[in-house]
Amino acid sequence: MSEFRADLKYSESHEWVKLEADGSVLVGITDHAQDALGDVVYIELPDVGDDMEAGAEVAVIESVKAASDVYAPISGEVLETNQALQEDPGILNRSPYDMGWFMRIRPNDPSSLEDLLDETAYRVLVEEG
Amino acid sequence: MSLNRTALYPLHESAGAKMVPFAGYEMPLQYPTGIVWEHNHCRQSAGLFDVSHMGQVSISGTGAASDLEALMPVDLQALQVGQHCYALLTNSEGGVIDDLIITRRGADDFMLVLNAACKLSDIEYLRQCLPNLCIRYDSHLCLLALQGPCAVDVLAAEIEGIQDLVFMQGREGTIGDVPCYVARCGYTGEDGFEITVADQHACLVAQRLLAHHTVEWVGLGARDSLRLEAGLCLHGQDLTADTTPIEAGLGWSISRARRAGGTREGGYVGSEKILQQQRDGVDRRRVGFMIEEKAPVRHGAVIIDPDGKQVGEVTSGGFGPSKNTPVAMGYVATAWSNEGTRLHAVVRGKPRAIRVTAMPWVAHRYVRN
Numbered sequence: 001m002s003e004f005r006a007d008l009k010y011s012e013s014h015e016w017v018k019l020e021a022d023g024s025v026l027v028g029i030t031d032h033a034q035d036a037l038g039d040v041v042y043i044e045l046p047d048v049g050d051d052m053e054a055g056a057e058v059a060v061i062e063s064v065k066a067a068s069d070v071y072a073p074i075s076g077e078v079l080e081t082n083q084a085l086q087e088d089p090g091i092l093n094r095s096p097y098d099m100g101w102f103m104r105i106r107p108n109d110p111s112s113l114e115d116l117l118d119e120t121a122y123r124v125l126v127e128e129g
Numbered sequence: 130m131s132l133n134r135t136a137l138y139p140l141h142e143s144a145g146a147k148m149v150p151f152a153g154y155e156m157p158l159q160y161p162t163g164i165v166w167e168h169n170h171c172r173q174s175a176g177l178f179d180v181s182h183m184g185q186v187s188i189s190g191t192g193a194a195s196d197l198e199a200l201m202p203v204d205l206q207a208l209q210v211g212q213h214c215y216a217l218l219t220n221s222e223g224g225v226i227d228d229l230i231i232t233r234r235g236a237d238d239f240m241l242v243l244n245a246a247c248k249l250s251d252i253e254y255l256r257q258c259l260p261n262l263c264i265r266y267d268s269h270l271c272l273l274a275l276q277g278p279c280a281v282d283v284l285a286a287e288i289e290g291i292q293d294l295v296f297m298q299g300r301e302g303t304i305g306d307v308p309c310y311v312a313r314c315g316y317t318g319e320d321g322f323e324i325t326v327a328d329q330h331a332c333l334v335a336q337r338l339l340a341h342h343t344v345e346w347v348g349l350g351a352r353d354s355l356r357l358e359a360g361l362c363l364h365g366q367d368l369t370a371d372t373t374p375i376e377a378g379l380g381w382s383i384s385r386a387r388r389a390g391g392t393r394e395g396g397y398v399g400s401e402k403i404l405q406q407q408r409d410g411v412d413r414r415r416v417g418f419m420i421e422e423k424a425p426v427r428h429g430a431v432i433i434d435p436d437g438k439q440v441g442e443v444t445s446g447g448f449g450p451s452k453n454t455p456v457a458m459g460y461v462a463t464a465w466s467n468e469g470t471r472l473h474a475v476v477r478g479k480p481r482a483i484r485v486t487a488m489p490w491v492a493h494r495y496v497r498n
Contacts, residue, residue: 038350039165041448041455042424042479060477062166062425064448065350067477086423093163 002032002126005097009113010122011073016097019113020104024079027068028101029061029092032126037063040089045081045102053077054112059102061092074112076105111123135181135272136328144346145184152245157348164350168450171317172491175279176347177338180316181271184248185325187240190256190262197231197239202257202374202397204384206237208233213297215311215382217472218251223373223402227251228315228364232299235288240325242272246363271331271334275323276355279343284322286313287337291322296495304335316352318359318493357456358449360417360488366414366428367444367458373399377415377461414443414466417458417490418474420446421482425455426474432461433473433480440465443474452492458488 008016010012014033018026029099035038042062052072059070081103085091107113117125130340131157141148148156155362159167159181173178194205198235199215209231228246232240243251244288248266250318256264260367266498277283285292288302291311306434315321326334338344353363362368368377387400388407395404425448432441446457457474458476465472473480 027348038159039163044424064168064354064450067425067427074380100479 002030002035003097004031004119004123005125006119008097009073009116009118010125011116012073012125013073015063015070015072015073017073017109017113018101023106023110024104025074025076025107025113026095026101027103027105029074031096031123034093034096034100037061037065037068039064040092042091043085043089045085046078048078048081050078052078061107062089069103074105074107075109078103078104080104102113103129133182135179136331137179137181137273137335137446139385140332141346143221146346146348149349151349152182154245156182159348159350160346161389162169162345164348164354165263165450166353167347168266168354169343170345171277171319171347171351172451173278173333174343174345175275175277175283175321176317176351177275177335177344178276178347178352179335180268180273180323180332180352181273182245183272184241184243184245184325185252185267185270185272186241186243186248186252186255187234187265188259188262188393189235191237193237194241196262198387199394199397200255201231202383202387202391202400202403203230203256203279204229204386205233205239205445206393207384207386209299211298213299214257215297215345217374217379217382218254219374219397219403220370220397222408222467223375223399224370225364225368225377226254227370227376227481228362228368230285230312233311246365249458269328271328272324272344273324273326273331273335273338274317274321275316275324275338275344276315276317278320279317279341280321281496283338283341283344286341295498296320304334310335313496316359316361317354317355318491320487320494320496324346351413354447354450356452357445357447357458358489358491359493360458360490362415363445367463372415372460373403373411376411376413399402405449412465413462415458415460416466417488418443418446418459419482419486420457420474421484423455424476426481426483428459430457430474430476432459432483433475435464435497439449440472449490456490457483462487463471
């Protein structure tokens with residue numbers, strides 16, 4: 001069974017975001033998504049300083065099977081990327097919500113988080129396929 | 130269109146397999162262990178694969194050997210009973226309609242194992258070309274592949290003396306009272322066996338094999354990475370109706386008797402083109418690629434020379450768990466096909482450094498005499 005977390009917001013394309021105390025936001029992909037992708041072997045991350053537009057492709061995950069895009073759940077500027085994912089992409093499979101975060105961003109509009117799904121809504125999306 | 134299921138479906142389901150549509154069948158892509166684990170298990174121990182979606186077709190009748198020789202460049206006259214042979218069904222342009230394993234079961238009796246995606250069109254073609262032979266597709270047969278270094282011990286515990294078979298030999302045997310046909314061959318580069326068994330007994334045989342502690346299910350995902358590392362072609366990608374055996378580097382599969390100067394030179398569909406290519410060379414060749422960076426380069430990626438001009442295309446590519454690097458194969462213009470040649474593959478619009486390399490990446494471990 002996939003894990004869902006109450007302190008996260010979710011996109012319909014299976015990214016999660018987490019609002020941090022300093023107002024920045026961590027972005028990753030959900031446990032359900034990593035499970036569907038299978039063994040991850042390579043991750044292409046955006047550059048620090050990139051401006052990302054909600055809904056645009058920002059990263060690529062290569063699993064043994066295929067390449068999949070990661071979409072920006074909200075608009076903002078990339079402040080930091082998780083270099084550990086490039087050393088050991090398998091982190092994403094083992095710890096999608098903690099060790100396996102993709103990037104830290106500064107949201108253009110903090111209230112845009114409200115447009116994302118909460119845990120209950122995302123769970124319904126996943127479970128009703 | 131509703132998907133077919135093999136007789137082993139209930140076992141995949143109870144093993145927690147992720148089922149995907151493949152060539153009209155609902156097949157296990159992977160089990161909860163995951164593709165990398167399954168791949169490594171097969172290389173180190175023994176993997177059990179359901180490949181019942183492949184077509185098992187018997188062809189019999191007076192003159193079957195010579196009639197079949199008109200369709201594929203192999204020496205069936207010399208093929209002994211119980212001996213298997215890799216063969217290519219060629220078209221008039223020398224292209225490959227399908228690659229298959231053909232076995233002699235008797236003087237005028239052959240068995241073909243065809244690719245799942247091609248089997249129905251192959252059968253129609255065979256019936257058209259061979260009206261005097263009896264062609265029977267038995268859709269109530271399962272095919273299990275047991276592959277890896279521990280496969281021989283597992284099967285020897287079930288069938289006395291089965292270890293005496295060498296690569297590309299087969300014979301009858303029983304596994305727990307169930308009659309089977311066992312061949313020492315496979316599609317992983319490892320030593321191993323393929324086991325033909327009637328649908329109604331297939332689960333029993335699979336469970337008996339899985340009861341050995343070295344044996345675990347392996348899905349289609351790892352089957353692809355295993356065959357890729359072994360440098361083996363996948364029909365539909367690395368081998369198509371538009372590629373010839375010579376371009377594909379499969380000239381070795383053409384029996385000596387059917388080559389230029391052989392006792393029965395040519396005489397198969399497309400032989401003029403293939404003989405000409407063997408004499409004059411080809412414009413492009415299938416080669417392996419070392420990927421210099423970590424991102425896999427996959428099927429369809431365009432290959433460019435230092436001037437940015439397209440000189441080829443990747444036909445299979447992915448991550449090789451045993452190599453722990455991405456691996457790929459494809460076709461390049463002959464001028465760029467020498468080992469060590471540096472080229473680029475375009476991935477998501479960016480050129481990635483690749484280098485032409487010898488295949489396979491993982492040495493074959495077939496047991497020959």
